[in-house]
Amino acid sequence: MLRRDFVAEMVGALAVGCVGPGWRPRAGPPAGLGALSVAPDSLRVNPARLNRHLSQLAEFGRTPSGGTSRLAYSEADRAGRDYVRRLMREARLAVRVDTGGNILGRRPGRDPALPPILFGSHIDSVPEGGNYDGDVGSLGAIECVQTLAENGVVTRHPLEAVVFSNEEGGLIGSRAMIGELGPAELDLVSRSGKTIREGIPFIGGDPDRLALARRVRGDVACYLELHVEQGGTLHEAGVSIGVVEGIVGIRWYEVTIEGFANHAGTTPMDRRRDALLAAAQLILAVNGVVTAEPGRQVGTVGRISALPGAPNVIPGRVVLSVELRDLSAERIESLYRRVVVEAERIARDSGTRVSFRLLNENTPAPTDPAVRRVIAEACRSLGLSHRALPSGAGHDAQHLARIAPVGMIFVPSVDGISHSPAEFTRPEDVAQGADVLLQAILAIDRGGLEG
Ligand code: HGY
Ligand code: MN
Ligand code: MN
Numbered sequence: 001m002l003r004r005d006f007v008a009e010m011v012g013a014l015a016v017g018c019v020g021p022g023w024r025p026r027a028g029p030p031a032g033l034g035a036l037s038v039a040p041d042s043l044r045v046n047p048a049r050l051n052r053h054l055s056q057l058a059e060f061g062r063t064p065s066g067g068t069s070r071l072a073y074s075e076a077d078r079a080g081r082d083y084v085r086r087l088m089r090e091a092r093l094a095v096r097v098d099t100g101g102n103i104l105g106r107r108p109g110r111d112p113a114l115p116p117i118l119f120g121s122h123i124d125s126v127p128e129g130g131n132y133d134g135d136v137g138s139l140g141a142i143e144c145v146q147t148l149a150e151n152g153v154v155t156r157h158p159l160e161a162v163v164f165s166n167e168e169g170g171l172i173g174s175r176a177m178i179g180e181l182g183p184a185e186l187d188l189v190s191r192s193g194k195t196i197r198e199g200i201p202f203i204g205g206d207p208d209r210l211a212l213a214r215r216v217r218g219d220v221a222c223y224l225e226l227h228v229e230q231g232g233t234l235h236e237a238g239v240s241i242g243v244v245e246g247i248v249g250i251r252w253y254e255v256t257i258e259g260f261a262n263h264a265g266t267t268p269m270d271r272r273r274d275a276l277l278a279a280a281q282l283i284l285a286v287n288g289v290v291t292a293e294p295g296r297q298v299g300t301v302g303r304i305s306a307l308p309g310a311p312n313v314i315p316g317r318v319v320l321s322v323e324l325r326d327l328s329a330e331r332i333e334s335l336y337r338r339v340v341v342e343a344e345r346i347a348r349d350s351g352t353r354v355s356f357r358l359l360n361e362n363t364p365a366p367t368d369p370a371v372r373r374v375i376a377e378a379c380r381s382l383g384l385s386h387r388a389l390p391s392g393a394g395h396d397a398q399h400l401a402r403i404a405p406v407g408m409i410f411v412p413s414v415d416g417i418s419h420s421p422a423e424f425t426r427p428e429d430v431a432q433g434a435d436v437l438l439q440a441i442l443a444i445d446r447g448g449l450e451g
Contacts, residue, residue: 040442041381043151047431050143054430057083057123057139058131067421068131072124072166073192073199080123081203084138084163091146093161100176100213101165101205107145109158109445116158117441118404119144119224122167122396127191129168130423132430136411137226138163140434144441155445157221164396165203170252170360172196174396176205178403179214188359215403222371222444223400226409226437228425230393232416240429241386241436242410243375247398248325248391249332249364255282255343259352261308261316273351276306276315281350285342286322289335296392297326297335322356327364327390365398371407371440374448378439384432393418405449409436 060083061068061076070076085103088095093105106116121137141161148155165173169190175181186197186207200207229235234242259275283301290299300323306315322339326332340356347354372388379386389410397406411433414424440448 038151040153041439043147043153043438043442045140045143045147045431045434045438047427049146050139050431050434051427053087053139053143054131054135057135061125063128063421065128065421067128067423068125069127069129070123070125071127071191072169072172073190073194073202077124077192078203081163084123084142087139087142088161091142091161092149093142093145097204098177098213099200099206099209099211100173100181101200101203102173102177102213103163103165105142105145105161107148107155107159109155111156112158114157115219115221116160117155117222117224117444118160118162118220118400119226119437119441120162120164121225121227122164122173124166124168126168126419128421129419130417130421132228132413132423132425133230133418134167134227136228136425136430136433140226140430140437143434144438147438153442155442157445159441165205166190166196166199167396169196171362171394171396171399174399176210176213177215178399179211179216180399181210185360217403220400220404222368222449223397223404223406224371224409224437224440224444225395225397225406226411226433227393227395228413228418228423229389229410229416230413230418230423232413233389234387234410234412235414235416237387238385239387240384240412240432241375241379242389243372243379243386244367244391244397244408244410245372245388246327246364246366246390247395247401247408248327248393249329249398250323250325250360250362250394251332251336251358252360253322253336254357254359255320255322256355256357257282257318257320257347257352258354259316259318259350260314262314264312264314267314272314273316274314275318275352278346278350278352278354279304279306279318279320281346282320282343282354285346286339289338289342290324295326295331296390297324297331298392299324299335299339321359325392325394329364362394362398365401365406367397367401367407368405368449370449371405371444374443375407375409375436375440377448378436378443381439382432382435384436407440409433409440
């Protein structure tokens, strides 16, 4: 059975059980928590609606393999964002797009002097990605606010659901939000073919006025992100929820190797300066450097182009990507230095020249211990098993950590697959993650981070 069919089936099954004990629809204008007919800690999201929204969002950028290519700044991205804005309006949020292209849906709190609790994720995808990475946290955030709205719950803090722009192209929207998106990055060409400077207005932002999107410490009470784990720890252990301890740092380099393009038939093997041959050695060297010591560090060459690109021409120029990740910024730097030493040796031996250009850097970030405690307590109150774990994937939360306490809630990825059409998270796990998010929001609103 296709996973998509499985989702539809589960959604149907879950619809029967979506109304938790103590749930009462409430008519009339929102009131404070005290006026509720239901205790806030018995509030539950609507699993059928949330999973239906996931299936509907999957239609934007859907690929023949059942995955998603919703590259940031593409038509599919724009259409998906329109869909998400509609859901936000249905959840009675005041919706706007900031100058960095982030979608924000705001709900007033009882105390307008308090900073908002911010929560969300992203809906852009990698090429041929899946239907859960980013989508679960974005739609889960909207589902939480929808649940509060239909139960008449008004929090003390204002609430803001966010869908960050261009997460997969280097956490661009959250970088704009912390005021660190600079001119050099704006000129980079994104996977959509547009530069970031061109892409931001395409989705309703304004790259010339990025300062307006900026938030500083004190502007946000807390940032929470629900996300699929993208690795196999929770799935293998049969644990429902991951409480993220820290998020890896990521560096992307563009490496150029200059050799000499020449005739492939007439140039003897010992007279060549073959840039692709040098690149092959460099790819092995990256792997060798990263695996030379124990630890969780990873390194990947995920993209390569050889020029001029003909069977009968020795490649004269190669451009490839090198990505390095670890929870320690020092270790990333030391891996990088060793890769450069290897690259220079390979260049000397092959008569080529090599240069590295840093394209994007996301620093590692621990999550906030008090937010972790709140999330773990929410799991306990919901009767869900949980465990602490690091994130090997990058997330917008790592930028928000520079200006606010942050926390992340992971739900299991079946077989640990992600950035693939085969990515899958069970509907009940999606709903449980959203319930944890909802309870964490309410606990933080009650002052759960204070004292
Ligand atoms: O690449 C990452 O780690 C993330 O999924 N953007
Ligand atoms: Mn991703
Ligand atoms: Mn993601």
